[in-house]
Amino acid sequence: MDVKSDQSTEQQIIEVAEKLFMEKGFALTSTTEIARKVGCNQALVHYYFRTKEKLFESIFERKAQLMLSAILKMDDPTQPFEERLRKLVENHFDIMVENPQLPFLFLNELLTNPKRLELLTQKFQMLPLTLMERFANDLQNEIDKGRIRNVTPISILLTVLSLNLTPFIIRPIFQKMTNTSDELFNVIIQQRKQENILILMRSLMP
């Protein structure tokens, strides 16, 4: 059960904690269990991170950064709008592939812990608003030119989010209920990315 490794104990704690937090969320993960899985004394977890809350936050923060920056840097204004949208879906989807448990962790923590939502909201407010504004402008431009039907930017983002997040969130339920192997599911997921792009594109036709 416990991890033999040449990494520093501190690093091991972070990794085990990350794994457990991802699987079960903050509340259902105990520092006792983390210590047991690492193979160290429970007090050691508190020695390095003082509180379970701080340990969690450091991990959560890092994940939030990862996701945010990945989404932010993906926009290339030299491309035509449709191409940028396509890339948006693809890149967002790929981040999910790399971090399949992230959506559930985010949902779980943000929905059950108001403090956490508050924190992330503040971080979100600091984002360059220009980004959203530019997206809205470019969209309006396309609409005016009759290339896209009249639709709000929020609506588009909600569609992307819906299509991209859900497969990852319901994955364990889906696999269990339809008796789908990991291999098959991975195939389905890859098809799904293309499917989502197609659905979004068609949804925007005038």
Add this chain to the structure above:
Amino acid sequence: MDVKSDQSTEQQIIEVAEKLFMEKGFALTSTTEIARKVGCNQALVHYYFRTKEKLFESIFERKAQLMLSAILKMDDPTQPFEERLRKLVENHFDIMVENPQLPFLFLNELLTNPKRLELLTQKFQMLPLTLMERFANDLQNEIDKGRIRNVTPISILLTVLSLNLTPFIIRPIFQKMTNTSDELFNVIIQQRKQENILILMRSLMP
């Protein structure tokens, strides 16, 4: 804080428990808190339901039935396929409107508690398979006639689920981040139903 009411205490316990379970899930809700909100002794919760687990299961079971039967009985084979799909999305969406916290509860419990997933899977296996089969058959029929592009039944269901669930699941996060009032959100939700139907229909075009 405590509830004054002419209902039986047992009924009050169920209602308060349901509310709390919906908001915070099984793990984060304590029988102590339920009793406090009802305004009774904590032992009383156990007097009526013996364990917190049994109390939860009775509520969860009822909700699962509600959702399942609502979905099952919505199919009218006399209608054309497209019309039935439209109704499927609408009805499923309406159930969500009536029980906006249900998606999160289901996700949360099924994803964090393997026993619960096992249980629901068994219930699901007992469903008349014919239903899924008929859906698949009818779909294939449409595809053969060239009225719908080649797409699997699972893919369609995943699309419906994605589009319909997500707005309700992320509601609190969305409202906080975009500073949206309850009233405005309800408007958005109603528009979203139509939007989802449109997206699905377009996604199926040959």
Add this chain to the structure above:
DNA sequence: CCCAAATTTAATAGCTCTATTAATTTCATG
């Protein structure tokens, strides 16, 4: 009005968890 059943409460055992403190061990370095 009485009493038995149903309801409700008080008290508490036993568990797990977080966090802290003090003691012990490890280890690099002068």
Add this chain to the structure above:
DNA sequence: CATGAAATTAATAGAGCTATTAAATTTGGG
């Protein structure tokens, strides 16, 4: 190899939770 800092452990306080038990209270039918 001595020493002090860093790492680790043992022990435990203190809190909250579930579940049970026995006692107290309420209530409805005869």
